[in-house]
Structures are given as structure tokens and as C-alpha cells.
Amino acid sequence: MLTKKLLMIPGPTPVPPEVLQALATPMINHRGPEYAELQREVVENCKYVFQTSGDVLVFPSAGTGGLEAAIVNVLSPGDKVLSVSIGAFGDRWAKIARTFGAEVIDCAFEWGEAADPQVVDAALRANPDVKAVLVTHNETSTGVTNDLRAIAEVVRAHGPLLMVDAISSLIATDLQTDAWGCDVVVAGAQKAFMIPPGLAFIAVSQRAWDANANAKMPRFYWDFAPMRKYMERDQTPYTPAVNLLFGLRVSLRAIRAAGLQASFERHARMGRAVRAGAQAMGLKLLADPDHASNSVTAIIAPEGVSVKELRKRMREEHGITTAGGQGKLEERIFRIGHLGYITEPDIIATLAALERVLMELGLPVAPGKAVAVAGEILSGRKQA
Amino acid sequence: MLTKKLLMIPGPTPVPPEVLQALATPMINHRGPEYAELQREVVENCKYVFQTSGDVLVFPSAGTGGLEAAIVNVLSPGDKVLSVSIGAFGDRWAKIARTFGAEVIDCAFEWGEAADPQVVDAALRANPDVKAVLVTHNETSTGVTNDLRAIAEVVRAHGPLLMVDAISSLIATDLQTDAWGCDVVVAGAQKAFMIPPGLAFIAVSQRAWDANANAKMPRFYWDFAPMRKYMERDQTPYTPAVNLLFGLRVSLRAIRAAGLQASFERHARMGRAVRAGAQAMGLKLLADPDHASNSVTAIIAPEGVSVKELRKRMREEHGITTAGGQGKLEERIFRIGHLGYITEPDIIATLAALERVLMELGLPVAPGKAVAVAGEILSGRKQA
Numbered sequence: 001m002l003t004k005k006l007l008m009i010p011g012p013t014p015v016p017p018e019v020l021q022a023l024a025t026p027m028i029n030h031r032g033p034e035y036a037e038l039q040r041e042v043v044e045n046c047k048y049v050f051q052t053s054g055d056v057l058v059f060p061s062a063g064t065g066g067l068e069a070a071i072v073n074v075l076s077p078g079d080k081v082l083s084v085s086i087g088a089f090g091d092r093w094a095k096i097a098r099t100f101g102a103e104v105i106d107c108a109f110e111w112g113e114a115a116d117p118q119v120v121d122a123a124l125r126a127n128p129d130v131k132a133v134l135v136t137h138n139e140t141s142t143g144v145t146n147d148l149r150a151i152a153e154v155v156r157a158h159g160p161l162l163m164v165d166a167i168s169s170l171i172a173t174d175l176q177t178d179a180w181g182c183d184v185v186v187a188g189a190q191k192a193f194m195i196p197p198g199l200a201f202i203a204v205s206q207r208a209w210d211a212n213a214n215a216k217m218p219r220f221y222w223d224f225a226p227m228r229k230y231m232e233r234d235q236t237p238y239t240p241a242v243n244l245l246f247g248l249r250v251s252l253r254a255i256r257a258a259g260l261q262a263s264f265e266r267h268a269r270m271g272r273a274v275r276a277g278a279q280a281m282g283l284k285l286l287a288d289p290d291h292a293s294n295s296v297t298a299i300i301a302p303e304g305v306s307v308k309e310l311r312k313r314m315r316e317e318h319g320i321t322t323a324g325g326q327g328k329l330e331e332r333i334f335r336i337g338h339l340g341y342i343t344e345p346d347i348i349a350t351l352a353a354l355e356r357v358l359m360e361l362g363l364p365v366a367p368g369k370a371v372a373v374a375g376e377i378l379s380g381r382k383q384a
Numbered sequence: 385m386l387t388k389k390l391l392m393i394p395g396p397t398p399v400p401p402e403v404l405q406a407l408a409t410p411m412i413n414h415r416g417p418e419y420a421e422l423q424r425e426v427v428e429n430c431k432y433v434f435q436t437s438g439d440v441l442v443f444p445s446a447g448t449g450g451l452e453a454a455i456v457n458v459l460s461p462g463d464k465v466l467s468v469s470i471g472a473f474g475d476r477w478a479k480i481a482r483t484f485g486a487e488v489i490d491c492a493f494e495w496g497e498a499a500d501p502q503v504v505d506a507a508l509r510a511n512p513d514v515k516a517v518l519v520t521h522n523e524t525s526t527g528v529t530n531d532l533r534a535i536a537e538v539v540r541a542h543g544p545l546l547m548v549d550a551i552s553s554l555i556a557t558d559l560q561t562d563a564w565g566c567d568v569v570v571a572g573a574q575k576a577f578m579i580p581p582g583l584a585f586i587a588v589s590q591r592a593w594d595a596n597a598n599a600k601m602p603r604f605y606w607d608f609a610p611m612r613k614y615m616e617r618d619q620t621p622y623t624p625a626v627n628l629l630f631g632l633r634v635s636l637r638a639i640r641a642a643g644l645q646a647s648f649e650r651h652a653r654m655g656r657a658v659r660a661g662a663q664a665m666g667l668k669l670l671a672d673p674d675h676a677s678n679s680v681t682a683i684i685a686p687e688g689v690s691v692k693e694l695r696k697r698m699r700e701e702h703g704i705t706t707a708g709g710q711g712k713l714e715e716r717i718f719r720i721g722h723l724g725y726i727t728e729p730d731i732i733a734t735l736a737a738l739e740r741v742l743m744e745l746g747l748p749v750a751p752g753k754a755v756a757v758a759g760e761i762l763s764g765r766k767q768a
Contacts, residue, residue, distance in 0.1 A: 005410070005412075007410075007411055007412065007413060009413055011623065012411045012412075012413075012414060012623060012626055013411065014410065014411050015410065015411050015627075020407075020408035020409075020410065021408060023404075023407045023408050023627060024404035024405060024407050024408045025404075026389070026391075026398065026399065026404065027391055027396045027397065027398050027399050027574075027580060028391065028396075028705075029391060029393055029396075029705045029707075030396060030581075031707075031708075032699075032705060060444070060445055060446045060449070060581065060582050061444055061445060061449070061605070062444045062605075062622040062623045062624070062625075063622065063623065064604075064605055064621075064622040064623075065444070065445070065605045065622075068604050068605045095604070096604045096605075099602050099603070099604045100602045100604075101602065188623075190411075190623055196411060196625065196626055196627035196628075197414075197444065197623040197624065197625050197626055197627075198444050198582045198625035198627075198628060217602075218483050218484045218485065218601075218602070219483070220448075220452050220479070220480045220483045220484075221445070221446075221448055221449045221452045221480075237448075238446040238447065238448040238449075239395065239396060239446045239447065239448075239572075239574055239581040240446070240581065241446075241580065241581050241582035241625075241628075242396055242580055242581055243399075243407060243580035243581075243582075244580075244582060315416075321412075321413045321416060323413075323415075324415075
């Protein structure tokens, strides 16, 4: 009990005590008036965080299910899709599209880099029959955020649907679903929503609904049309994850009360602080600095340091859980999550522990330097 | 606050306070050692409740997702499937199979009746190329439990896979996955598992794994193979619904400590008490008495009584939520759930309230009679 734990991974993220308490609300009838009121409120607040006046559908599912739902609801087997991938999650989405029979054209970038809108433009010029473009807003495996606004402009100019994986970006980074013309935007509970995993959220534009009417990929559980029909009367076609919605009600009220802009700024500040702190210890970052993420920072393991050993010491000696690398970066990087219910003291504590661990591993780290640099940024006295 | 509420519907069912408290456990890393220990224990106890030594897979999903997963993992488009349906949920499963391209042969029975194993036998004789048989163990829409053991014998004699929807039966009614030769058995969190909705459990036999290797229906989220591969090292391919597993750990420990047999007996007793109580009020039951459910009782609304009005009075005047009818039974029946964390005093209170409501609606009910009859059964002094 006396080992206080800090969960510094890019999801599932820590859950505020008020939300944990709400999860423990006694069960209600999912076809009754109390539930209707609950769903109505959370959907309304979901629209706020998606910055949309269109539909937001809620599925009992992990985020990956939301990505599958996006594919099967707007495409038919044989449809051409452009996959703009900058890491493991972009690759996963392309794999889902292929699984259901889409013809996927890869537009992949080096892990650690952001997608270049001009390259996307060229790919769309070369493939004028592309029906949809898949883009990861924030790539959790590399800590890189794409310039979605610029990519959206390119996609809009060509005409295909714009499908966005915003699982680790929404609420942490500005994403204007309607204003930028995003057609399907997928988010997940266990990131900046500050609730436990088990819900996927999907914003659907009118253009996506038009595509849905003719989309032939097989679907039942993920089918948007009955989900919208039921949600119009504040129900769902099958049993919703009621207690996660109890938690969501509390977290969305808090997010809305503070305002999205404040959330973006707080996340940006935390990202800057972690990056500056890591660099002050002499560590190298994976992400292109112009596209570094508000949600997660990928740090390259110093020469001779085992990621496994470093993470183990962080966890066992300091009670701080960090994430390892994914896919081809597994042994090369470790990641610090800084999204959702992470506060500035958590950032400071993490950097201080990392300084200690690196020193114990024999690296020439000046203790306190990273913390000082990060503290300046977090206090708002230094911008970068 | 002072309106104490009783949730007497066939799911989501009430959640014990110990489980509610466990839901509020702080988040942990789903790739770390604490999570591995959690998953290992709940999977082990899932095998106990499924009465299997084979695999039990856990998906973040509503029960309907589990039904879809069962279909797409063992079948290919064009495969012939026999749908043994006795109500709304049986029909839904057949619809899912059709959606993914199976050729479904309907073997449907009157709502309120159980499936006749001899009719199933004849259907399989007439269709020797059937690849799988879909059976609902307990049909939630009618309160009828099929004689799964007898149906399994028939199916085994012919050779196809036996796929069982056990969403509202598992833990409430004996289901011997291995001994009876069931190949895919689907269960859901929000029923007798006594946890909130958001998890589907699927037992998979070796024969089902063999079918899975050649099954061509498209799948990614529901794919059994990577799920098993990850579960072998106590993880899942994508983020699991961690806090529901915290709750599940507590509920399964309790179920295992008391023993499955005790659970079956308790549920059977509650079912008998509700049925006898309803009949003592002069009400008619929908289900064939030889196949009445341990989990839910469907009661035919008396002549001139509106189901809506009756349920409204139960809820508003007594704080007791009951369920309406589904599909073609919507205005004809109401249902009382008696599974999961429902105790004998809840049954008594529900019957007493129903007596009052019927009297207020002008029906000739002798107050106390239903309660007396039910009390005899619940006390174990009367068997039927």
C-alpha cells in the first residue's frame, strides 16, 4: 500500500478518484429513463470534445474496434484506400482495411517522422480513385503528431473521405472535426478521456453517412446505422458499458468546465517539459521536434543501456511505470505518457527518477538539471 | 437517495458492493506484471465456470460481439449453418451469420417453447452438409431454457460444430462445455457473472480451433488466433477492459468459493419461486413449464392490463425495475430477471409489489398468497 504508483504510459492512463468513484455507481436499466439521461449528456459532451455538431457513436470496445468499425462502415471490398502511416498504429489500421478486402496503397513514413502533406498530395494525384485516406493523428508508438489540418486540406482538395485515428490525440491536441472536414474520427476511452478502457467513440460526418449507405463490407456489431437509430432515442442496439458511462459523465463534465483549450495547453506544456528534461539529461528523442506529441514522448535508450533494465528500475525503485517500444522499436526506445490525468508534479517526479536511474546505470547526468528545466516550462515561464 | 431501487431485469444485473468497490481500483499497465496476474486468475476461474479445460478468450465487448466473434472465427462465406432459434436472441444470431455470408437454415420454434431435439435431428439428417449449429441455451426474450445436453447429443451424432449462446445461462444453469461437447460457448459479463456490461467470454474447443484455421470470414478485432497467442502470455492484442477485470476477479472468487452447484440450485429456486408466485396471483406464464428458465420469467400481461402501465407502477411506486417484452412480444409480456446478484428477499419484495400493483389495477388478487407460496419454495421446504 505504501508504494505509491505513477502510471506514466500512453494508455491506459490514470483515472481521477472522482471518476473511479463514479464507476462504482449501482447498475441501472439500460432501457430506462435514468440511462437515457446519462447517455444524452455524455453524447452531448462527446460532441464538444470532437468539435462537431454531427453524430458521435459510442461502442463497447477497445480503440482497435473503433478503427475496424470505421473501415467496415464506409468501404466495400475492392475499394482503394490510401494508408498514411507513421508507425505501429498506422500499420495496424492498414492491416484491418486489407483484412476486410480494401486495396490499400501504402504511404508510409520513417518511424519518428510526421507525414509530409505534399507526399500525400502526390499519392492522391497518382491515385485519383482513392475512396478514403487513413491518417493517424498522434502515433502512440513514436510520439509523433501529424499536421492533421494540413493533411485534411490536401485530402479535401482531392475528394476522398478523411478517416482519422485520434485515439491518443483527442482532448490532448486540437482536432477540429467539422472545421477541418474530417469524415470519421475514432477516439478511445483510456487516453485523454481519463476513464478506463472499454469504450470507442466515433464521429461520423454527413459524407461518411452517404458512403455508409453504399458500403458493402459485412458488419453487425459495428454497424453505424442501427447504432445511430437507437442513439436517437438514447439507447444502443445491445447492452452498453453502463458503468464506464458513469465515469465518462464525470470526466467530460470536468474537461468541459476547464475548457478544451486549457487541456490542449496543459498537454502541450507537459510534452515540452518531458522533452526538455530528457534532453537536459543528454537523452535523444525519436520524434521530429517540429511534430513532437502532446501525449507521449519516445526516448532513445542511451548506448549500452537496456530498455528493460531501465524500465524495471523506474518501476521497482521509484514506483513509476513507463512504456517500452513497439514493433521494430521494441529494444530501442522507452516512452513516457503524459496525457489524461497526469499532472505537473507527476512529470517532475518522473524526470527526477529518470535522472537517478541513469546515474545508477553509470551515465553522466547532472542531478536536478532536467527537473529545473522542466519546472521552468511547467510554470509557464519558459515556452520551449 | 431514499428511494431504494431493485433492478429485476435479465441484465444488466445488480452488482455486489464488493465488486463495485473493486471497479474503482486505480489503473495499472496492461502490459505489466500486476495485470498478468489479474488476467491469469480470472481466466483460470472462467474455465471453472465454463466447466472446460480448453481456452476461454475474453473480449472487451457486449455479448452480441461475442456472438459475432463466434461466427466469423469458425465459418467461411457460403458455409451452411443450422439456426435453432426459440426467440429474439436466437434470431439475432442467425442474422449475424447471414450478414457474414453463411447460408442459414432456420430451425425455429414457437416463442415460449423449447427446441425439440428430435426436430433438430431431422433437420441435420436433411442437411448433412451443415457445418455448425447455433443454439441459444437460455432465451432471454421468452424465459425458456433449451435442453442443451440433449441437443448436444444430437449434434455430436451428426458431426457439425455446436455453437452455444450461453449469455444469460452460464453460472445460473448447468452447462458442461467439455462433457457435453460444446465447441464455442459465448457468455457475457452483465448476467450471472455479477459485473457490469463490457466483456464477452468465449470458450473454444479443439474442434473449433481446427475450424478456425480454415475459416475465411474476415476478422481482426474478433480474431481468436492472436487473442489466444497473447493470452498465453497473460496479455491481449489490444487494450483490455482492465477495471471490469478487477470486478470480475472479485465476483469469480465468490462464485467459486460457493461452488457452481450452489449457484445453479439458488437460481433454480428463485425461478421456481417467481413462477409459483405469479401463478398464485392468477397470472399466466409464457414459457413451457418443462423448460422454464432459472434466469428470467416471462409473464403474460392479464387481459386489459397495459405492460407499460404495470411496469411504470412497479418502478415509480415500489422502486422495482422489470423488463418489457421484446420484438413481437413487446406489448404482450413483462419479464422478471432473477439471475446474478439477486437474493431471496428481492424475489419476495418483487412479488409483493406485483400483488399490490395488480390489485390497484383492479385484478382479483389475494394479497400475501404469492409471497407465501414463494417463501415456501425459497425456504427449501417446497420443491415446486
